[in-house]
Amino acid sequence: MVRSFKQSKKSQTPSKHKKISTSLQDNIQESKQLFSYGVNKDFAMRTIQIHFNKKDACLFYYSSIVNGPMINLHVIKPLLERSGESVNNVVSIENIEEVDNFEKIIQNINSGKIILLIDGDDTAYAMDVADFAHRNISITENENTIKGPQEAFTESLNSNISLIRKQLHNNHLINEGVQTGERSKNEVNLVYIKDLVNEDILENVRSRLEQIATDNVRNIEILEQYIEERPYSLIPTVLYTEKPDKASSYLEDGFIILLMDSSSACLIVPVTFWSFFHSPEDRYLRFFYGNFTRAIRLFCFYLTLLISASYVAISNFHSEMIPPDLLLAITASRERVPFPLIVEVLIMEIAFELIREAGLRIPNPLGPTIGIVGALILGQAAVQANIISPIIVIVAALSGLSSFALADININFTVRLMRFIFILAAGAFGMLALTGAFLLFFMYAASIKSFGIPFFSPMSPHFLSSEDTVFRKPIKKEIFRPNYLHPKDVQKKSK
């Protein structure tokens, strides 16, 4: 079975690597066979007679991914009418590449180019007329900001690069392509600033991209899981963002951006805990406003991760801590509830996750319904039916609401999952187990390395940096780039 599988792969390869012959008829036959001409509806072929050398020629392309009027105006019309010496002189397309084998031809046609084959010539001309369908640049939908640029990446590489270049006018900003995938050759674009980026990290990223041995890497979201180190870890090691301004601020510090044609977001590597904690708006807001936001976010981090667990631990094991009046109120509200406290908390937390997941998937016209149903049934009715006590609703709502302050989707999931582990720990052994579990989670996070960078740098281990961790300094006092990346130029502002 395996052998026949291997053979079938081998038998495919010779025709792919075949050189282009000088006979146009042979080449046409070969191309028709390679692209299943006739069956494949959008594969187009057009024969013409070239005016300047009076030879027969043939054009191949996918009609669905090229710009039709452009072909007519800049390829076919000049070839039919204009006189000159070579194809390069006649055709008015910006980018012409000469190729000599069928593998290249396949690659070029797949990426939206038009191939020109001429009788008696053993080179083919690949001309870039790609026009993949994509939506227009729109405003950010998942990472909203009030103050700051509103544009988001869209599913087009050129538009995305253009959005980045718009913010960084720098000739050292490099956009390097790396091919991934074996059956479908997709290009991953590495964007970095050449005179800042650390070569070791860049080489590390490149080698991880080259090591991907799979038939197809469709988009950035799949790529993220191919290049990360610990697929079973709860903690993410790649940052995912749809904001070009966020991406370019990372580029400026010497980070590396990964882009693909098919995704409306980019990946940023390497990351630290702070990359997930920060939001670009913290920097757009003035010093105190930005740091106030950070303080709120830190508080939300605590609330969403630990409030339910703390409630379980305190009311089950350390009830002496609660002031008497409040304790009486809690006891009175729990009097008619049949479940143990931890079960109540778990019911409510799971219910919140349910509303959240269902709310995401629900078709737009039904959206408001779920809100009403969720709030009424899970909030009021459950309390009235004595399934849960009203305080639990407050606790679960607090922890659920705070989780939205952590905008990054990856860290959001980390926190939401860890919450359940902490609740169970608190239910088992109160503050002892909760403190222990939190410490272990913290130590685990501290042991994570993303592309060799410790997760809590530059706080510990210490590195020269702008000291932008929990709080940031005024922009004018930020002198250094993060030195944990070992950038080629660590100083970004004169003192």
Place this chain on the structure above:
Amino acid sequence: MQNKGFLRLKEILAMTLILVGIKLSDSTPALMAQKAQNGFWLIPLLSFICILPSFLIMLYLLKKYQDKNIVELLESLTGKWIGKCVGILLFIFAFLTLTLDSRNYIEQIKLLYFPESPTDLIYFVFIAVVFIGAKKGIEVIGFTSWITLFTIKAAFVLVLILIYGDIVVQRIFPIFGASLPVVLSEGVKKAGIFAELFFLLIAYQSAKRTSMFRKGILLASIIVLLEITIFYFVYASVFDYNSIKKIQFPFHDITQYINLGNFLTNIETIFMIFWLFAAFIKFIIFIYITTWIFGEIFAIRNFEPLLLPFSFLVIIIGLSPFNSVINELVFRETLLTIMSPFFIIFPFVLWIIAWGKGDLKQ
């Protein structure tokens, strides 16, 4: 060993502060107050003065014999076999301190917060956390120590601020408690409370540069001394000599005593959280360095798998004293009294050997 030279002065400082500094919150003050009465707050000061020259000599020797940790230093100074024997003695001291201390902390947790739970179970949960934490390696321990240090110390400072109103300074008189000779002899006998500083020397090369380690540990030992003395002073002036003898855990008594305004009157659980963090980290560091000493003696480079059997041994041996009073007043006291002369005298012996060999002139 997961060490890539990320540790710096900060992390060494934090580890030492947590490892030694948390002494102010266990039953050591009660141990000291048995004989010295309200003069006990002077004991750490005297102990430190006794042990400081020896400690400086050790640092000096380690600096002279570059690229060695304490066990390698012992071996190269006194020969392979004697060095190993002394190393084993050092290991036994470290291990017993670890075990008896851990029992002490388990008793605190049990008595104060989980009186219904069996000691074995609390011990098991506690050491399980310590084991998994220690498995992460010295660097992660260092990072964690530094990042949590601020919150832990802030909690301790908050205790000081809140208890300030209840301090009666006159209670420290007579200044030498029982009498000056008693305080002096206790000071020498209890010098072993700073033995952890010597155990930490096993990690001499873990920092990026050894000078960072030396500065970090010296700075930390001075801060620790201040901390311990201030807190013991507070205990002496809050509880007075009669009750301090009977109070096993003065720190926790203080946290139960204080309140934050009229609404939050029982805030000991808040301090317990930070105290627990410190206790976990202390034992994580302690079990790691103890295993490390063992690994060095028997030339086991990859000693981290040994953490599991050692954690298990800590539980088993820690559970063997019949109760916490025997554990504290008999075993721990005896251990401290044995360790003190060792750590005071032995560095001088090493120094004389090194001097006799002529190694110090280079």
